[in-house]
Amino acid sequence: MAYDTDDKPVLLIKKLGGVLLLICGLALMTLGYSGDSTGLIVLGLLAAAAGAVLLVLKIVRRNQGHEV
Template sequence: MVAQASDGHILLVKKLGGLFAIIIGCMLTAVGMTFEYYGTTFVGVLFLALGAILLVLKIIRRNERPPLT
């Protein structure tokens, strides 16, 4: 389950980038919905989708390797 040393930075960037994008997306979506700024809401939803995609790509890449035996 331990990532290789060469892949460590890529996995960390995807994980932190995904979490950051989800947090920003939630905040932008909440502000947009509260004040009825549809452009802000749209950008927030895009950030939420980007964050989810980054986290899914991280999980897929981590699970590609065969299990250690």
């Protein structure tokens, strides 16, 4: 169920930011792998991890107070 919150724009920004960071991170890892650049791979990994964390935090906050 979706519950109404007062800070919808913040949640939307976190969701979009998380997805964009995840996509950019995966793209950077792909470029780093094809170009044999360890720096790009690490940067892509950090960006993808940050995006995943933002998405997980959004899901956890949405489900806060509800039993799993």
